[in-house]
Amino acid sequence: MAANPKKLALGRGLNALLSPEDQEVLQQAVREGFIPLDQIKVNPFQPRDQFDQQALDELKQSIEQLGIIQPLTVRRVGPGSYQLISGERRLRAARLLKMTEVPAYVVDTGQQGMIEMALVENLQRKDLNPIEIGFALARLQEECNLNQDQIGQRVGMSRPNVSHYMRMVKLPPDIQWSIRSGDLEMGHAKVLAGVTPIEVQLDLAKRCLAGKWSVRTLEAAAKALMAPRTPSPSTPAGKIPAATGPYLQVQTRLSRHFESPTRVQVQGNGKGEIRIPFTDTDDLNRLLDLIFDGTL
Incomplete structure (x- = not known):
């Protein structure tokens, strides 16, 4: 269950983030030699708010x-x-x-550039936990007026991945903390983000932590909770019954693919419908990406 961090292969440097004017500023950055430590204030836009103490001790020894x-x-x-x-x-x-x-370069950049530069510098050099990434991406959206496509272009992520991370910030604080601490992995978070209502979400997370469930086990439990009940023989005329048999397998596969409790409902004559719920416009865009990218 412990997190197994992997380096984010963004494949983008600051040049992918900044305008030509900002690139020129960086290229002409003046090295001022040594700046008094007490004259440097921490960047309030720094997305990282947790630091690995062992890594910090190792850096201290190196310095x-x-x-x-x-x-x-x-x-x-x-x-x-x-x-x-x-x-x-x-x-x-x-x-x-x-x-x-300490030795330092001095650059002249606007507030928006600071947010973007701080985010990309951290993503490329030191892994953030999924919650920190989600909040940092959300700030890019809110404070820099960027949509998910633009954010993805700047940080080198696909829009579905940007959407996944941003969904993390909507999880309850208790679940967010478990993700920060590494007790829940990104895969667990993705499953829980698709569970409603919040009471069921919290209960499922609690059971997952207590039982040290794998992502696959949590996924199965979530599907069981969210699955529609088998209709009784007294189902009203005109109402489409829930999926059974092979249609239930299709429903399970679609729910797994879309990370949303998809419903497949089929009538006796073979006609039916597929319903895929979404929570907001960002979630809708995520679903549209999955529908049109041909990966299903």
Whole structure:
């Protein structure tokens, strides 16, 4: 059940994120040598809010022996005052070592550029947990007025993946915390995001944690809870009965593919319908991507 982090292969550098004007700013960034540590403020747009203590200790030892090899990147916000864009782990390690100054590049970028640069720098260099990624992507949408396609282009993710991560921020706080801590994996989160109502969602997460379920086990339990009941013989005329037999297998396959409790309903004459619920327009766009990309 513990998380098994894998490096996000975004395949995009800052050039994929910034406009030509911003690229020129970075290319002409001035190295100011050493900046007093007490003049650098932490970037409020930093998406990472949890740091691995062991990794931080290892970085501290490395800096103690070799110094800071890669300068921090900051922006000037006033006389003798800078705001961090990237390099918070290096900054934290320097403070632990009680250093008085650190090497840094100074760039001039707007607030939107800061958000984007901080996000991409962290995604490419140090894995965030799924919740941190989700909140960071949500901020790109809300504060930079970007849609999911634009976000995907900037961070090198497909739109379905962007949608998956952004759905994480809508999960209840208790479930979010279990994902942050690694007790639930991304696969568990995807399954739980498709479960309604919230009471069932929380109960299922609790059972999953207690039983240390695999993603497949959780998926099966979720499907059992969300599956429609077998209609009784007194089903009103004109009402389409729930799926049975081979249609039930199709329903299960569709639910797994769309990560949503899909319904297949078939009448005696073979006619019927497929219903795929969605929670909002972003979820609808996610479903449309899955329908039209030809992977089913």
